[in-house]
Amino acid sequence: MRYAWTEEQTLLRGALERLFAERFSFPDRSKQPNQYVAQAAWRELAQLGVLGLPFEEQFGGSEGGALDTALVMEALGRGLVPAPYIPSIVIGGGFLRYAGPSALKAELIPRLIAGDLHLALAFTEAQSRFNPANVATSAVRRGDRYILSGQKIVAYNAPIAGFLFVTARTGGAHTDLDGVSLFLVSVDAAGLEVRSYETADEYSAADIRLNGVEVAVGHLIGEEGKAIDLIERVLDEAIVAACAEAVGAMAALNARCVEHVRTRVAFGQTLSKFQALRHRIVDMHVAYEQAGALTLKAALSLSAAPAHRARIVSACKAQVCQEAAFVGKAAVQLHGAIGVTDELDVGRYFKRIMLFQHVFGGADYHLRRFLALSR
Amino acid sequence: MDIDTLELTAEETAFREKVRSFYAEHLTPPLRRAAELTSWTFAEFEYGRQWQKILYKAGWGAPHWPVEYGGAGFTPRQRLIWELETARARPPEVMRMGRDYAAPCIMRFGTDEQKQFFLPKIIAGEDWWAQGYSEPGAGSDLASLKLSAVSDGDEYLLNGSKIWTTFAQHANRIFMLARTANMEKKQQGITFLLVDMNSPGIEVRPIINIAGEHEFNEIFFTDVRVPKSRRLGQEHEGWAVARYLLLFEHGAGIARSAAELKRRAGWVREIASLEQDGCGGALLDDPDFSRKLGLLEIGVEAADFAADQVIIAAAAGSAPGFEAELLNIRCRELDQSLTELAMEAIGYYAAPDQREARFVEPRTDAIGPPHVLTPTPIFFAQRGATIAGGTPDIHRNNLARHLLD
Numbered sequence: 001m002r003y004a005w006t007e008e009q010t011l012l013r014g015a016l017e018r019l020f021a022e023r024f025s026f027p028d029r030s031k032q033p034n035q036y037v038a039q040a041a042w043r044e045l046a047q048l049g050v051l052g053l054p055f056e057e058q059f060g061g062s063e064g065g066a067l068d069t070a071l072v073m074e075a076l077g078r079g080l081v082p083a084p085y086i087p088s089i090v091i092g093g094g095f096l097r098y099a100g101p102s103a104l105k106a107e108l109i110p111r112l113i114a115g116d117l118h119l120a121l122a123f124t125e126a127q128s129r130f131n132p133a134n135v136a137t138s139a140v141r142r143g144d145r146y147i148l149s150g151q152k153i154v155a156y157n158a159p160i161a162g163f164l165f166v167t168a169r170t171g172g173a174h175t176d177l178d179g180v181s182l183f184l185v186s187v188d189a190a191g192l193e194v195r196s197y198e199t200a201d202e203y204s205a206a207d208i209r210l211n212g213v214e215v216a217v218g219h220l221i222g223e224e225g226k227a228i229d230l231i232e233r234v235l236d237e238a239i240v241a242a243c244a245e246a247v248g249a250m251a252a253l254n255a256r257c258v259e260h261v262r263t264r265v266a267f268g269q270t271l272s273k274f275q276a277l278r279h280r281i282v283d284m285h286v287a288y289e290q291a292g293a294l295t296l297k298a299a300l301s302l303s304a305a306p307a308h309r310a311r312i313v314s315a316c317k318a319q320v321c322q323e324a325a326f327v328g329k330a331a332v333q334l335h336g337a338i339g340v341t342d343e344l345d346v347g348r349y350f351k352r353i354m355l356f357q358h359v360f361g362g363a364d365y366h367l368r369r370f371l372a373l374s375r
Numbered sequence: 376m377d378i379d380t381l382e383l384t385a386e387e388t389a390f391r392e393k394v395r396s397f398y399a400e401h402l403t404p405p406l407r408r409a410a411e412l413t414s415w416t417f418a419e420f421e422y423g424r425q426w427q428k429i430l431y432k433a434g435w436g437a438p439h440w441p442v443e444y445g446g447a448g449f450t451p452r453q454r455l456i457w458e459l460e461t462a463r464a465r466p467p468e469v470m471r472m473g474r475d476y477a478a479p480c481i482m483r484f485g486t487d488e489q490k491q492f493f494l495p496k497i498i499a500g501e502d503w504w505a506q507g508y509s510e511p512g513a514g515s516d517l518a519s520l521k522l523s524a525v526s527d528g529d530e531y532l533l534n535g536s537k538i539w540t541t542f543a544q545h546a547n548r549i550f551m552l553a554r555t556a557n558m559e560k561k562q563q564g565i566t567f568l569l570v571d572m573n574s575p576g577i578e579v580r581p582i583i584n585i586a587g588e589h590e591f592n593e594i595f596f597t598d599v600r601v602p603k604s605r606r607l608g609q610e611h612e613g614w615a616v617a618r619y620l621l622l623f624e625h626g627a628g629i630a631r632s633a634a635e636l637k638r639r640a641g642w643v644r645e646i647a648s649l650e651q652d653g654c655g656g657a658l659l660d661d662p663d664f665s666r667k668l669g670l671l672e673i674g675v676e677a678a679d680f681a682a683d684q685v686i687i688a689a690a691a692g693s694a695p696g697f698e699a700e701l702l703n704i705r706c707r708e709l710d711q712s713l714t715e716l717a718m719e720a721i722g723y724y725a726a727p728d729q730r731e732a733r734f735v736e737p738r739t740d741a742i743g744p745p746h747v748l749t750p751t752p753i754f755f756a757q758r759g760a761t762i763a764g765g766t767p768d769i770h771r772n773n774l775a776r777h778l779l780d
Contacts, residue, residue, distance in 0.1 A: 129651055129652055129722050130722065134654070154723040197742055198728045200728045200755075329758065337762055340755070340756070343582060351585065354725075362719060364664065
């Protein structure tokens with residue numbers, strides 16, 4: 001992504017790019033299980049101090065900003081590294097930073113920074129599609145505990161998380177903004193069933209059933225029934241991080257395609273001589289520039305007032321979804337049959353880009369959110 | 376075309392009932408499931424194999440073949456009814472390279488011995504053929520193939536490799552193009568060979584496709600000996616056979632892809648009716664989603680009607696021509712858009728990697744409701760639809776030559 005990065009940021013980008021290219025590039029990488037790659041990458045990120053970027057110094061962090069997160073995610077995306085930075089650091093870390101009780105922060109943040117703890121957000125339900133206020137899971141107060149009952153689907157990173165942030169309704173009707181609460185739930189809690197699986201974009205996720213899970217009042221994150229603003233804020237940060245990851249993947253695909261059409265020969269000449277393909281390569285670069293620009297603009301808007309922030313973030317997601325899908329499909333097509341295999345990284349980038357479409361809301365959802373906030 | 380809009384005579388109605396009751400009786404739940412789980416071209420092999428044997432027993436192992444080789448002797452109308460009822464019943468897609476591609480070439484170019492030896496085994500579902508065309512350096516530009524066949528007495532000695540050979544792991548035979556000479560034009564000096572997969576020196580390496588399935592293979596040939604009696608057509612003139620075969624490959628494509636498109640559109644609609652919009656309504660009623668689906672459905676209506684005209688013309692004996700190629704581009708693009716919309720419809724449930732649950736006898740329990748099992752692998756696998764059989768870019772170049780030069 002084009003930006004006047006500081007010297008420190010430039011050094012970090014270079015270090016990450018070298019690390020990922022040396023340690024996790026194809027084809028060697030394709031022979032290792034995704035979870036092994038994720039763990040190895042996590043240790044490296046901890047050692048580089050990258051896991052502590054957004055946190056306060058008193059917990060061992062370096063108080064970086066949204067641009068730092070974006071550059072890390074761009075590098076992860078470019079390197080196709082399945083490190084769960086978004087669920088653990090951006091989302092889990094974000095909830096702790098903005099609304100974590102101090103005792104919990106002091107306990108959990110240093111473990112996060114050291115790479116010893118993972119976090120996950122369980123907020124989507126079978127009927128909720130992309131609406132975070134559509135919560136059927138219930139939380140009922142009983143003495144100094146809440147009792148949580150319901151089901152969550154596709155909670156990214158839940159299989160390796162120590163704690164889950166779970167949304168549950170403490171009041172209001174099914175899709176009301178009011179009445180949504182956020183709880184920190186230990187994965188060891190009685191009554192919690194976790195059905196783990198790998199995802200097509202090489203992460204892990206789980207479907208979760210809460211059968212009367214007891215949560216201490218001290219593990220309520222934020223105010224009871226008023227969590228939606230906090231959730232929207234943290235999800236907006238996660239969206240920008242995911243967009244930066246997609247932009248990194250687009251950059252890698254564009255580079256692969258330039259290399260491929262320059263070297264692959266058909267009908268007596270390299271593919272780069274065919275005008276239709278030359279134009280497509282240019283359009284892919286246009287898409288990348290647009291996506292990168294909007295992602296940085298959105299990153300810089302994250303500290304703005306909520307309505308302004310949300311509008312720019314939704315603009316970003318709506319656009320990056322489309323630009324990334326265009327680049328992904330074109331890259332597979334340009335590579336021919338090898339593009340539709342699991343052997344080349346092109347197909348894997350494509351899968352990541354296509355599943356990114358759904359994460360935290362698709363293009364239609366965010367276009368509507370953008371329009372609603374533009375009135 | 377919809378069979379219910381055909382005006383049938385009493386005889387045709389009886390024929391249709393016969394076909395319908397055949398499907399009703401023989402398409403067991405596992406065979407139906409095999410068809411539903413198919414993400415790319417063919418159903419899980421074992422079920423396609425079973426189905427071919429059932430067809431053969433009923434006398435319909437290869438209805439479109441000439442009667443002397445076991446064809447059903449359908450009239451063109453019966454053929455149409457058969458195709459429409461088949462699309463409606465949806466049996467598992469059989470690995471068709473032998474029955475639909477190799478067999479017509481053997482009938483046209485083969486010796487009597489070759490016909491007598493190969494054809495009965497194909498129609499009976501005993502022999503399964505792979506297609507050895509593409510090579511690592513020759514894909515859309517097929518004629519630049521390099522696998523060499525050197526004449527050695529009454530044998531050829533083969534060295535080189537073939538790639539993207541779909542289902543070669545299930546094949547006991549392979550028809551292939553090999554270079555027997557370097558001549559002035561690259562289309563010259565190619566020879567068409569019929570080779571046993573168990574020949575010493577053949578090694579098959581699996582290639583897992585983007586949907587996580589063992590679809591493709593790379594086949595290495597090291598000093599493989601093939602008797603010259605296994606040559607189809609003249610030495611150095613295999614390109615003529617290959618071109619003849621491509622007529623069948625592409626002609627079959629139109630009928631199938633139009634029928635498949637209609638089914639696919641209905642499938643997306645059904646999925647959307649099972650999904651919710653997140654605000655308390657059905658996804659199918661979401662204006663943004665339904666608009667996208669509606670535009671694709673209109674495209675499907677047009678393509679389906681146009682394909683019927685191509686099929687009817689082909690039944691009268693003409694080869695699919697220029698219009699079929701135009702239509703083919705649009706059909707493939709429509710299908711890809713529909714599969715993308717299906718994946719969009721299932722939202723977060725597009726994510727789980729469910730390759731182990733997608734066997735007729737699943738190796739693990741599926742995640743989520745039944746309708747979320749297949750959209751993601753079908754979307755990913757169908758990206759190959761604009762790669763196999765020539766990219767749209769290649770076809771556009773052909774068509775542009777036809778229109779402009």
